Amino acid sequence: RMPGIFLVSGLIAFSGAGAFTSVASLARGGSLVKSTIEQRGRWPPTRLSHVYMTEELELTVARSGTGSxxxxxxxxxxxxxxxxxSALVLGDAIVAVDGERVGDRHLSKVLTPGNTKYMFTVIRDAEAGAAALQSVLLRLCAEANEEQLEPAAAAARMAKIEEVARALEGFAAGAKEDAWLGFWALRFSSAVSAEMPFLGLTGYGASPGCVVVKQWQRFSDGADEVNVQTVEVVANEFTDAHVVAALKGRWSLEGDEIVETYNRLEYAGALESADIVVRNSRQTYVSERIRLCRVEGTDAVAGELCMYERQSGEQVQAAVGALLSKPVGTETRPRWERADLERGFGGGEAQASAIP
Incomplete structure (x- = not known):
């Protein structure tokens, strides 16, 4: 279920996996006959990065052959x-339909039944649009971590996450080097699914009986001998304990790409390896709160989309400490099996999810 996201198809605003799946399938092509658009404005930007000021536009939006x-x-x-x-861009705020102001009503309540086209008045503002899309992306990624969906529905949600992420990438301006400094919590990875657990940059997720349940990164300035760390909490089924694995090294910013070069791998505080691990990633600094990372390859998963959220050092320490103090429980079991146990199926008692 996707609270707050609606498919506008006429009189009703639908929420839920069914409506979302329908929209995603149309986005992938299908048999949709694209709507015809007439735009009355000074210029027709196609993404938010082209917007330099707040502007009010009138766009005629017609229903497709499917009525949507x-x-x-x-x-x-x-x-x-x-x-x-195509004339609407992600982040546009719809404020009126056929001259009638929307106010605090939902768009579906203002559409006249049976009309084949409508005149939308939209406010196109880069900063406000990006803030709204950031909230949408955070919500979608949180749901992706919490819900177990059928493969088709999971693919549809991933398509939606990708669509919003690309819109934010198109909007975001370049960031100063010091914008990356601090602690970042991994909130989403496209490499994770019900069938594929998170292996982690340390690689301990591929070890028998182990699952990487959380990841954080810390970037510090170039004067430090170690100026990048990736810390992962590993659930070890054999010891029934959570353990910290950490990669340490140096980073550099080259354009919009961050190059992380690690030369030290630690497990439970002890040196495990001095092998070199490199991750090249194209970064988008969306805001003070989140950044997007597209892994380019080498020793990481090529093409992986990650979303990181900034945290304070105190928040990271508290989260790591909470995990280290608890037993592993069911975390190393397959996600579908954990979901059944959390709901009270499969012979076990219902329990709180161990992975937020």
Whole structure:
């Protein structure tokens, strides 16, 4: 279920996996006949990075051959998905339909039943649009970590995450080098699925009886001997304990790409390896709160999309300490089996999820 994300197809605003799956399938092509668009504005930007000021535009949006408008909007009528109306961009705020102000109503309550096209008045503002999409992305990624979906629904949600991430990448400006400094918690990785557990950059997720349950990164300035660390908490089934694995090394910023070069791997505080591990990634500094990372390859998963959220050192220490103080329980079991146990199926008592 996707609270706050709606498919606008007429009178009703649908929420839930079914409506979301429908939108995602249209976004991938299918048999959708794209809507015809007429735009009355000074210029037709196609992504938020082209927006230099707040502007109010009037866009004529027509239904497709299937009768759908082909857009998703959030609870504030901000466009969060677009499979057919090229003049609308993610982040546009719809404020009026056919001259009637929307106010605090949802868009679906303002559409006149039976009309084949509508005149949308939208506010196009880069900063506000990016903030709205950031909230959508955080919500989608949280749901991806919490819910177990059928493969088709999971693929549809991944398509939605990819769509919003690309919109934010198109919007974001370059960041100063010191913007990356500090602690970052991994909130989402496209390399993780019900069938594929998170192996982690340390690689301990591939060890028998082990699962990487959390990852953090810390970037410090270049004067430090070690200026990048990737810390992962590993659930070890054989010892029934959580253990910290850490890669330590140096990083450099080259354009929008970060190169991480690690020369020390530690497990439970002891040196395990001095082999070199390199991760090249294209970074997008979305805001003070989140950054997006697209792994380019070498020793990591090529093409992986990651979202990191900034945290304080105190927050990281508290989270690591909480994990180290608890037994492993069911964390090393397959995700579908853990989900059944958490719901009270499979012969075990229901329990709180061990992986937030």
């Amino acid at each position: 408008l082909g857009i998703d909007v959030d609870e504030n009528n901000v466009v969060a998905g677009n499979s057919g109306t």
